[in-house]
Amino acid sequence: MxxxxxxxxxxxxxxxxxxxARKTDRTAEITLITEExxxxxxxxxxxxxxxxxxxxxQNLIVFPPSFYxxxxxxxxxxxKVTKINAGNKTVETVDKTGKTEALPYDSLILATGAxxxxxxxxxxxxxxxxxxxxxxxxxxxEEAIKNGAKTAVVMGAGLIGLEVAxxxxxxxxxxxVVELLPQILPMMLDADMASMIQEMLQIKGIDILTGKxxxxxxxxxxxxxxMAGGQQINADLFVSAFGVRANTQLAVDAGVALGETKxxxxxxxxxxxxxDIYAIGDCAESTxxxxxxPAVQQLGTVAVRHGKVAGxxxxxxxxxxxxxxxxxxxxxxxTEAGVTGxxxxxxxxxxxxxxxxxxxxxTKADYYPGARPIKVKLVVEKESQRIIGAQxxxxxxxxxxxxxxxxxxxxxxxxxxxxxxDTAYAxxxxxxxxxxxxxxxxxxxxxx
Amino acid sequence: MxxxxxxxxxxxxxxxxxxxARKTDRTAEITLITEExxxxxxxxxxxxxxxxxxxxxQNLIVFPPSFYxxxxxxxxxxxKVTKINAGNKTVETVDKTGKTEALPYDSLILATGAxxxxxxxxxxxxxxxxxxxxxxxxxxxEEAIKNGAKTAVVMGAGLIGLEVAxxxxxxxxxxxVVELLPQILPMMLDADMASMIQEMLQIKGIDILTGKxxxxxxxxxxxxxxMAGGQQINADLFVSAFGVRANTQLAVDAGVALGETKxxxxxxxxxxxxxDIYAIGDCAESTxxxxxxPAVQQLGTVAVRHGKVAGxxxxxxxxxxxxxxxxxxxxxxxTEAGVTGxxxxxxxxxxxxxxxxxxxxxTKADYYPGARPIKVKLVVEKESQRIIGAQxxxxxxxxxxxxxxxxxxxxxxxxxxxxxxDTAYAxxxxxxxxxxxxxxxxxxxxxx
Numbered sequence: 082m083x084x085x086x087x088x089x090x091x092x093x094x095x096x097x098x099x100x101x102a103r104k105t106d107r108t109a110e111i112t113l114i115t116e117e118x119x120x121x122x123x124x125x126x127x128x129x130x131x132x133x134x135x136x137x138x139q140n141l142i143v144f145p146p147s148f149y150x151x152x153x154x155x156x157x158x159x160x161k162v163t164k165i166n167a168g169n170k171t172v173e174t175v176d177k178t179g180k181t182e183a184l185p186y187d188s189l190i191l192a193t194g195a196x197x198x199x200x201x202x203x204x205x206x207x208x209x210x211x212x213x214x215x216x217x218x219x220x221x222x223e224e225a226i227k228n229g230a231k232t233a234v235v236m237g238a239g240l241i242g243l244e245v246a247x248x249x250x251x252x253x254x255x256x257x258v259v260e261l262l263p264q265i266l267p268m269m270l271d272a273d274m275a276s277m278i279q280e281m282l283q284i285k286g287i288d289i290l291t292g293k294x295x296x297x298x299x300x301x302x303x304x305x306x307x308m309a310g311g312q313q314i315n316a317d318l319f320v321s322a323f324g325v326r327a328n329t330q331l332a333v334d335a336g337v338a339l340g341e342t343k344x345x346x347x348x349x350x351x352x353x354x355x356x357d358i359y360a361i362g363d364c365a366e367s368t369x370x371x372x373x374x375p376a377v378q379q380l381g382t383v384a385v386r387h388g389k390v391a392g393x394x395x396x397x398x399x400x401x402x403x404x405x406x407x408x409x410x411x412x413x414x415x416t417e418a419g420v421t422g423x424x425x426x427x428x429x430x431x432x433x434x435x436x437x438x439x440x441x442x443x444t445k446a447d448y449y450p451g452a453r454p455i456k457v458k459l460v461v462e463k464e465s466q467r468i469i470g471a472q473x474x475x476x477x478x479x480x481x482x483x484x485x486x487x488x489x490x491x492x493x494x495x496x497x498x499x500x501x502x503d504t505a506y507a508x509x510x511x512x513x514x515x516x517x518x519x520x521x522x523x524x525x526x527x528x529x
Numbered sequence: 530m531x532x533x534x535x536x537x538x539x540x541x542x543x544x545x546x547x548x549x550a551r552k553t554d555r556t557a558e559i560t561l562i563t564e565e566x567x568x569x570x571x572x573x574x575x576x577x578x579x580x581x582x583x584x585x586x587q588n589l590i591v592f593p594p595s596f597y598x599x600x601x602x603x604x605x606x607x608x609k610v611t612k613i614n615a616g617n618k619t620v621e622t623v624d625k626t627g628k629t630e631a632l633p634y635d636s637l638i639l640a641t642g643a644x645x646x647x648x649x650x651x652x653x654x655x656x657x658x659x660x661x662x663x664x665x666x667x668x669x670x671e672e673a674i675k676n677g678a679k680t681a682v683v684m685g686a687g688l689i690g691l692e693v694a695x696x697x698x699x700x701x702x703x704x705x706v707v708e709l710l711p712q713i714l715p716m717m718l719d720a721d722m723a724s725m726i727q728e729m730l731q732i733k734g735i736d737i738l739t740g741k742x743x744x745x746x747x748x749x750x751x752x753x754x755x756m757a758g759g760q761q762i763n764a765d766l767f768v769s770a771f772g773v774r775a776n777t778q779l780a781v782d783a784g785v786a787l788g789e790t791k792x793x794x795x796x797x798x799x800x801x802x803x804x805d806i807y808a809i810g811d812c813a814e815s816t817x818x819x820x821x822x823p824a825v826q827q828l829g830t831v832a833v834r835h836g837k838v839a840g841x842x843x844x845x846x847x848x849x850x851x852x853x854x855x856x857x858x859x860x861x862x863x864t865e866a867g868v869t870g871x872x873x874x875x876x877x878x879x880x881x882x883x884x885x886x887x888x889x890x891x892t893k894a895d896y897y898p899g900a901r902p903i904k905v906k907l908v909v910e911k912e913s914q915r916i917i918g919a920q921x922x923x924x925x926x927x928x929x930x931x932x933x934x935x936x937x938x939x940x941x942x943x944x945x946x947x948x949x950x951d952t953a954y955a956x957x958x959x960x961x962x963x964x965x966x967x968x969x970x971x972x973x974x975x976x977x
Contacts, residue, residue, distance in 0.1 A: 093961065123894060123896070123956065123961075125894075125954070125955060125956050125961075126894060126896060126897070126956045129897065129956055129957060134897065134898060134957070135896055135897060135898065135956075140896040141896060143894075143895065143896065370951065380954070381954055381961050382951070382952055382953065382954045382961060382963075383951075385961055385962065386949070386951075401949075402949075403946075403949045403951075404951070405951055406951040407951075408951050408952055408953035409953050409954075409955075410953040410954065410955045410958055410959075411955045412955060412957045412958055417958060419953050420953075421951070421953065446571060446573075446574060446591075447591065448571070448574060448583055448588040448589060448591065449574070449577065449582065449583060450582060450583065477926075478925075478926045478928060478929040479958070480926060480929075480953050480954075480955070480958045480959050481926040481928075481929030481930050481932070481933055481959075482929045482932070483952075483953040484929070484930070484933045484950075484952045484953060484963065484965070485929055485932045485933035485935075485936050487933075487950065487951050487952060487953070488933050488936050488937045488940070488942060488947075488950060489936050489940065491942075491946065491950060491951065492936070492937065492940030492941070492942050492946070493940070494936060494939075494940050498851075498939065498940070499936075501834070501849075501850075501851045502932075502935065502936060502939060503818065503830070503831075503834075503851075503852070503853055503854040503855075503856050503869070503935050503939065504830055504856055504931075504932045504935060505830065505856035505857050505858040505867055505868075505869065505928050505931040505932060505935070506573070506828070506829055506830045506857075506858065506928075507573060507857075507858045507859045507860060507928070508571065508573055508574045508577055508583075509577060509582070509860045510858055510860055510865060510927070510928045511858075511928050511929075513541065513571075513573075513829050513830060513833055514833060515830075515932065517932070
């Protein structure tokens with residue numbers, strides 16, 4: 082009898098799991114279930130459609146129906162899983178017509194994702210508070226813009242919040258960003274690096290209010306303003322980008338244990354505590370490569386890597402997940418910002434004694450036209466002199482510099498080794514002394 | 530008495546050595562000697578001035594006179610060192626007025642560089658064969674273009690040859706490149722990767738003749754054509770880009786030993802076999818990080834790294850050079866090409882049993898406008914599964930991908946570790962599955 086693999090969730094994690102399972106077992110019956118109308122689209126692309134860089138939300142559907150046919154995957158959209166019976170190994174579903182079904186599984190993969198989260202703020206039940214998690218969310222914001230919204234408030238200055246703020250500003254709206262913490266991108270960058278992005282955004286015309294919590298949503302039925310830090314801000318459009326919360330209820334009800342990050346606890350094979358149930362993507366916990374502690378990194382790259390490992394294992398193969406570093410990058414206007422490993426603040430929270438070094442250099446030879454500034458901050462564990470984190474802000478090649486440092490961290494490179502590293506150079510693409518190497522030099526000077 | 534440090538050569542290697550020596554010893558008397566009129570300019574930038582990307586050759590002077598004043602460096606231009614007396618520790622010089630001098634040294638650093646080399650081809654004594662090694666060389670080619678040259682032949686399809694060919698074509702000349710070997714970029718890329726660049730250059734209108742040696746320079750006093758592979762090619766401008774030869778005669782005459790690469794043998798402190806004499810840059814040998822054998826990499830990055838180590842040691846400090854990988858990159862039109870470590874061909878020559886993997890992907894999310902193709906070839910040592918080389922061709926972020934693999938090689942990352950690596954992603958800057966990771970997957974499939 083063919084192996085029955087059921088996957089709850091059909092985006093980055095779920096689809097990559099299905100794909101890996103298919104490659105591992107050509108005969109397995111693989112079913113993907115999603116509550117959403119559209120499966121297999123790139124959530125990370127949503128802000129860039131809003132910004133107008135990408136013509137349509139439909140362009141984000143990276144796995145079209147033909148993919149599921151070719152891979153012989155059974156896709157059930159607009160179908161909700163109401164219960165997991167770990168005892169008799171079935172999942173109960175209900176589709177949009179109300180039809181219920183009990184699907185048996187040999188392996189179950191939970192890719193239930195996360196949902197946008199709005200804290201319990203007075204008036205949050207009012208209409209008109211948007212978020213940007215699904216394709217439909219994007220279409221609703223698009224509609225609001227097309228209906229003439231001229232001003233917007235974005236609540237939360239994390240990655241998504243800022244990407245949305247930039248998108249709205251690029252579409253001509255006057256945008257205010259409100260952030261409870263004293264800096265923008267608090268999970269991604271140290272305050273000294275974040276201030277550079279904040280200044281850039283302000284120069285572009287985005288109002289940024291840090292250290293201000295949203296206290297109330299104003300308006301009768303529909304939100305027309307917020308109170309933040311005692312200040313009233315009215316707008317036509319409100320976007321909640323406070324963050325996301327993992328969808329774990331279904332798992333918890335089935336006896337699946339959560340870890341200390343309140344996401345589903347997994348081992349290196351992405352197995353949960355319940356036999357034959359795996360968890361992947363935004364709902365699943367990983368181990369951090371530097372701290373070796375549980376960590377949750379709700380990133381597309383982690384989702385696909387999780388998915389691949391779980392898919393192979395669920396189909397009877399063998400694969401291990403090697404942990405996360407939280408490598409992430411974005412582009413806001415023409416400035417790129419990236420991070421890998423621990424920020425200085427995160428290292429301090431983890432009680433790791435660090436030295437840091439920050440330098441500013443250029444992305445091309447100084448004499449080559451179009452050379453742009455780039456700023457690198459390295460975080461180094463003092464005793465071992467190992468690199469444990471980096472933050473980079475600049476106009477070019479930030480992503481691959483982040484990847485280079487990610488590799489360095491994963492292979493326990495010391496800051497001295499980085500200061501001596503063999504790097505490539507040509508005037509149109511970089512400086513003779515690579516900025517990463519200069520940042521390593523800076524740390525070494527401090528360590529002397 | 531202050532330490533007397535004499536440096537022969539005043540470009541990348543020499544100036545970085547002087548700078549490092551000064552930072553190590555605030556009181557040393559540091560003298561830089563060069564035969565050239567201009568010191569401290571970027572040779573790597575020469576083709577890009579010719580191309581018209583950079584306004585003037587003068588822009589390439591990255592260390593202006595004020596630098597030497599600020600660093601208290603004694604710079605002697607248009608001065609030739611005629612002899613090194615290792616016995617009484619002096620160098621004999623003659624300046625452009627014919628004045629001779631004997632300069633005593635405590636430490637001597639040889640940064641004598643390399644010169645363009647034209648093989649013993651019939652008629653090579655004729656006028657009008659240009660090369661592009663010095664600022665004056667560049668000015669002469671510029672003059673030829675301004676005097677109405679319409680056609681050019683570039684002899685040699687290495688990095689410099691192709692950069693010059695592109696520059697001349699961008700300036701409107703009809704360019705033919707002649708290469709003895711059956712492929713372009715023979716020292717940098719495997720034939721399968723090089724063919725991609727060759728096609729691109731041909732589409733841009735450059736004629737490329739591979740597998741054809743230059744047999745004769747034609748013309749009476751001045752070269753007006755060449756015979757190559759039995760074919761006569763006439764042109765207005767001829768550029769010799771056969772390669773460079775290290776300038777070692779001065780060193781050899783002083784008893785300094787050469788290594789098996791015919792460049793000056795050095796140890797990890799960049800010391801030669803003669804006490805207190807160091808050698809750096811294009812005239813000096815290094816150890817290859819992968820093969821652990823003597824290697825010569827005449828690159829700007831190696832020169833400055835050599836210089837720094839020798840400068841510190843010559844001034845009484847302690848620094849070690851950790852070897853070369855030959856990481857190099859160029860941009861031809863809007864295509865970047867890079868290499869680090871061993872090519873497949875170089876690995877075979879070194880009798881290393883390898884597996885390779887080549888993939889083509891995109892530089893941005895498939896749906897993001899402007900995504901460009903990128904091709905990655907990984908070379909992996911079969912038994913250890915360690916990455917020992919990579920070649921990358923694409924439109925964006927090739928340099929930092931090369932650096933990422935360079936770090937991976939230096940830290941002995943296996944191809945399996947790369948296939949599982951944590952990488953950063955955002956739609957405008959890369960794909961979810963990093964091309965480097967996909968190439969690693971491809972190698973793993975072959976290793977199964």
